[in-house]
Amino acid sequence: MRQATPYSAAASGRVGEREAAALTTGEGSVYRQADDYDRRMSYDPSAFPPFAVTVDLVVLTVRRHALCALAVRRAEPPFQGRWALPGGFVRADEDLAQAAARELAEEAGLHAHDPSSPGPDNGAHLEQLATYGDPERDPRMRVVSVAHLALAPDLPAPRAGGDAGDARWAPVAELLQQDGYGRDGEPVAPLAFDHAQILADGVERARSKIEYSSLATAFCPPEFTVGELRRVYEAVWGVALDPRNFHRKVTGTQGFLVPTGGTTTRQGGRPAQLFRAGGATLLNPPMLRPEV
C-alpha cells in the first residue's frame, strides 16, 4: 500500500458554508442570488468572474546523487526575495502546454521534448501535473495555476531569465524542509505561494512514474550506463538498490534500453556498456520500489 491522491474533494457541506459566507459579506458582488448567477452564466459566459491563469513548473534533475528542483528568487512582491517555482502567465493565444514549454525555455533554457518527432532530441520531458486554484493562494487576485512537471538531465547552472533575478538547482529535501533550517543551520524560508505543495506533488508524481514507465531515462544524458540509471532511481526514491538485480531487471525488460556499442569508464572500475533509451514508454512488469 503506497502513494496518495494529490487532490481530494471537499465535502459538499463545506461548499454550502462558503457560499453562505460569500452571500453575507457581499463577496462576488454581482452574484448575490444563486439562481440569478446560473441564469446569467448560461446566457452570458463573458460576464464571469475573471481569473488569471498561470503555469508553474516543477523542473527536476539529479545532481550529485540528489534530486534537485529549479528555484527562482522572486524580485517583486508578494513574497519578494523568497524562492519560488518558475512560471508565468498564460498568454491569450497559447495553449497550456505551449505556455509551459515557453516558460521552460525562458527560465531554464530547456526545450521540451516533442513526442511527435522520433529519435533522441535531448529535450526535457514535460507533462501536466495538476491545477491549483485556492481563492487565497495569491494575495493580489484570483490566480489559477496549471502546474507542469519537467524532467531534465543534469545540466550546467540555469540561466536566470525574464523577471527572475536569480535561479538555482536546489535539493528538493532542502526546499521542502519543514523546520525552517537547512543542513548548515541557516534559517531557510519556505517556498512562496503554495509552491511547496506543488513541488511535493511533482516529486511524488516523478517517484511513482519511474516505477511503471521508462521516464527515469529523462534524467540521463543521451548515452548512459546501467549504473548511472541506477543512481537516478536511487536519488529519486532515496533508497539503495542491489546493482546486480537492477542490472538483470533493466537489461531484461524489452524496449527499455538499447546498447549503443560503446563503453565508458567515467564512473571508474570495469568499462560499462553505454545505452540509450529504447522506444518503450511503459514498463511491464514495473520497477519495484523497495520498503513495502
Next chain:
Amino acid sequence: MRQATPYSAAASGRVGEREAAALTTGEGSVYRQADDYDRRMSYDPSAFPPFAVTVDLVVLTVRRHALCALAVRRAEPPFQGRWALPGGFVRADEDLAQAAARELAEEAGLHAHDPSSPGPDNGAHLEQLATYGDPERDPRMRVVSVAHLALAPDLPAPRAGGDAGDARWAPVAELLQQDGYGRDGEPVAPLAFDHAQILADGVERARSKIEYSSLATAFCPPEFTVGELRRVYEAVWGVALDPRNFHRKVTGTQGFLVPTGGTTTRQGGRPAQLFRAGGATLLNPPMLRPEV
C-alpha cells in the same frame, strides 16, 4: 507496457510560431512586445488576459455490466442539443474542489466523499483529473476547464438540474463512438467541445487507478459481494476475470475488504458473504489487468 500520458508538451519551436503569428495579427492587443508583456505582467498581474475557469465532471458508474458516464443535453448554444459532460463556472470565492463538489451535487444529486471523515458516508469519490485550455476549445471566449473525475455506485436516473434540460447515464463506449452511429444504427452526435477527449482521459484514469488502489469499491454500494466487485472490474476493464483467482486475490489483500458478517443471495446461487471497503487505499501488490 501500457497506458499513456494524457497530456504532452508542445515543442518550443511551435510556441515561437504561435507567438509570431499573434504579434503579426495583433491578437492579444495590448501585448505587442514580448518584453513589455513580461514587464507589465510582473508589476501588474491584474492587467491580464482574462480567462473564464470552469469545472467539467466525468461521473462514472457501472450499470448493467457496462461502464457509464453522466451526460447532459445542452440547452444553449454553442453545441445546442448536443450531449456534454456536466460542469459549470467556478465562482469567485470557491476552490476548484468545492466547485466540482457543488456541480456534482447540482447536476448529479451526488455528494462528494469527505476523506477527512472516517466511515462509509456513501459519498462519491471525487478527484481532479486534468486541465484543458486550448484557446479554441470554446468558440465564445477563452475558457480553461479543470476536469474532475467522480466515481459513484449505480443509482437511479439522475435528476436534471440547473441549466441542463436533460441528463442520462450513457455507456462510455457509446459516447466515445468514433463512427457516429450507435448500436441501433441511429446517428449519434459526438460530445460537445473537447468533452470526448476529457471523457476518454477520465475513463483511462479510472481503468488504471482501480489496478493499484481500492477505488473500485467506489462503484459498489456500501455492502457488496466479491462477485459484485469482480463485475465492476470486468465492466471497467472490459475483460472477463477468473472468479476463483479474483476471490483469492481480493480477500487475501490486507485492508481491502472487511466482512460485515451478513450474506446475500441477490446474485442467485450460493449465499455470498457481504463486505465493505477496508481502510486501505493502495493495493500492494496491485490487481493485474489481463491481456499484457
Next chain:
DNA sequence: TTAATAGTGTCTGTGAGACAGTATCAA
C-alpha cells in the same frame, strides 16, 4: 434434479530478492 454462484485446494511458471563469484579497469 439442474443451474447458478460461492468458495477452496493444488500445480506450475515467472520473477524479485539475496548473494556468490568472475571480469576489467585505475591508481
Next chain:
DNA sequence: TTGATACTGTCTCACAGACACTATTAA
C-alpha cells in the same frame, strides 16, 4: 596489489494463472 565498478549465475520464496473440486442456494 587493492579497490572500484560491471556483469553472470544460482537459489528461494511469493504469487499469478489455470483449473479440479466442493458448497449452498433457487427453480
